Amino acid sequence: MTINEFNFAGKKAIVRVDFNVPLDENGKITDDTRIRGALPTLKKILADGGATIIMSHMGKPKGKVDMKKSLGQIREAVEKALGVPVAFAPDCAKAADAAAALKMGEALLLENLRFYPEEEGKPVGVEKGTPEFDEAKKALKVSQKEFAKTLASYADCYVMDAFGTAHRKHASTAVIADYFDADHKMLGLLMEKEVQAVDNVLSNIKRPFVAIMGGSKVSSKIGIIEYLR
Numbered sequence: 001m002t003i004n005e006f007n008f009a010g011k012k013a014i015v016r017v018d019f020n021v022p023l024d025e026n027g028k029i030t031d032d033t034r035i036r037g038a039l040p041t042l043k044k045i046l047a048d049g050g051a052t053i054i055m056s057h058m059g060k061p062k063g064k065v066d067m068k069k070s071l072g073q074i075r076e077a078v079e080k081a082l083g084v085p086v087a088f089a090p091d092c093a094k095a096a097d098a099a100a101a102l103k104m105g106e107a108l109l110l111e112n113l114r115f116y117p118e119e120e121g122k123p124v125g126v127e128k129g130t131p132e133f134d135e136a137k138k139a140l141k142v143s144q145k146e147f148a149k150t151l152a153s154y155a156d157c158y159v160m161d162a163f164g165t166a167h168r169k170h171a172s173t174a175v176i177a178d179y180f181d182a183d184h185k186m187l188g189l190l191m192e193k194e195v196q197a198v199d200n201v202l203s204n205i206k207r208p209f210v211a212i213m214g215g216s217k218v219s220s221k222i223g224i225i226e227y228l229r
Contacts, residue, residue, distance in 0.1 A: 001182060001183050001184070001185065001186045002186055002187070002192070003041065003044065003159060003186045003187065003188060003189060003192070004044075006157070006186060007048055008044070008045045008046075008048035008049065008050030008157070009048050009049035009050060009104075010049060010050065010104060011045075011048075011050045011051075011155075011156040011157055012050065012051045012052075012053060012099065012102060012154065012155040012156050012157075013045045013050055013051070013052050013053065013155055013156065013157045013158070013159050014052075014053040014055060014151060014152070014154055014155035014157075014158055014159070014176075015038075015041060015042065015045070015052055015053065015054055015055070015158075015159040015160075015161055015188065016055055016056070016158075016159070016160050016161060016162045016165075016172045016173055016176075017034075017038040017041075017042075017054055017055070017056050017161050017162050017188075018034050018037075018038070018056060018057075018161075018162040018163065018164045018165060019034055019035060019038070019054070019056035019058065019071060019074060019078070020034065020056065020057055020058050020059065020164070021033075021034050021035060021058075021074060023073060023074075027068075027073040029074060029077050032077065032081070034164075035074070035077065035078060035081050036081065037190050038054075038161055038188070038190060039081060039082065040188075040189045040190065041159060041161045041188035041189045041190060042054070042082055042107065043082070043083075044189065045159070046082075046084060046105055046107070049104055049105070050104060051102045051103060051104050051105065051106050051107065051108075052107045052108070053095075053099055053102065053107070053108045053110065053154050053155055054078070054086075054107060054108065054109045054110065055092060055110045055113055055151065055172055056071060056110075056112070056113065056162070057112055057113045057114040057119065057165070057172075058070070058071055058112050058114070059112075059114070060114065061112060061114050061115055062114070062117075062122070062124060063114065063115070063116060063117030063119075063120070063122065063124040064115065064124065065115045066115070069112055069114075070111060070112060071088075071109060071110070071111055071112050072088050072090065072111065074109075075088045075109055078107075078109055079107075082107055084105060084106060084107055085106050085107070086106075086107045086108070086109050087101075087102070087106070087107070087108045087109070088108070088109050088111070089108060089109070089110045089111060090111050091111055092110040092111045092112070092113055092115070092116070092151070093116060093147060093150055093151075095108070095110055095154060096150075096153065096154065099154035099155070110151075113170075113171070113172050116147060116171075117140060118140065118143050118144040118146075118147035118148075118171055119144075119147065119170050119171045119172060120168075120170055120171075121137070121140055121141060121144050121169075121170065121171070122137075122140070123136035123137050123140055144171050144175060145175060145178075147171045147175075148171040148172070148175035148176040148178070148179065149176075149179055151171065151172060151176055152176050152179035152180065153179075156184065157180060157184040157185065157186070158176055158177060158179075158180045158184065158185040158186075159185075159186055159187070159188045160173065160177070160185075160186075160187055160188060160191055161187065161188025161189070161190045161191050162191075163190060163191050163194040163195075166191065167220070202227070205228070211224075211225075211228055213225075
């Protein structure tokens, strides 16, 4: 199912976006590129006559609540950019009532997914490489599925539009998809655009070429470098 084939009329869509935007010392957005990038998908849902539940992470709170990384700081900016009322759920795992109250044409922004260790599936407060860590990780994988199931229960369909985190098997980027059938899960417009761009490069490389890759983790780029050699 593609997003342009799906009619969101009367449907609630939970959308994974990347609103990990930079903030200044006063909690004000210094670059809203990522918010603007998600607008075509969010506006498509609303224009069809649907409602949207927006979920994202911000920073690396490592499974703990850190209000300096609260998405509540950007609610007003999202509302202004989207042009419709945007409510805020202060606990992403306890937002059933807020989701149920959502009317068509409205939006709901969930609190930072990474306030819960289940989002990333990484144990908190346990030393890595120990038997305790392995046991904690095993238990967390079970609770991660429940966390994803809870998120999925808020909506009728799921849209993945966070290209920057698409390579990670987190609750909101991968596990949640297991709770929707093929006709009710899809890529967003931003993801479609990025995937098509990557496919064009990988399937139709014109040599010689220049590849510019960003990001701080070289390890995650090695596979691409090897492929492009």
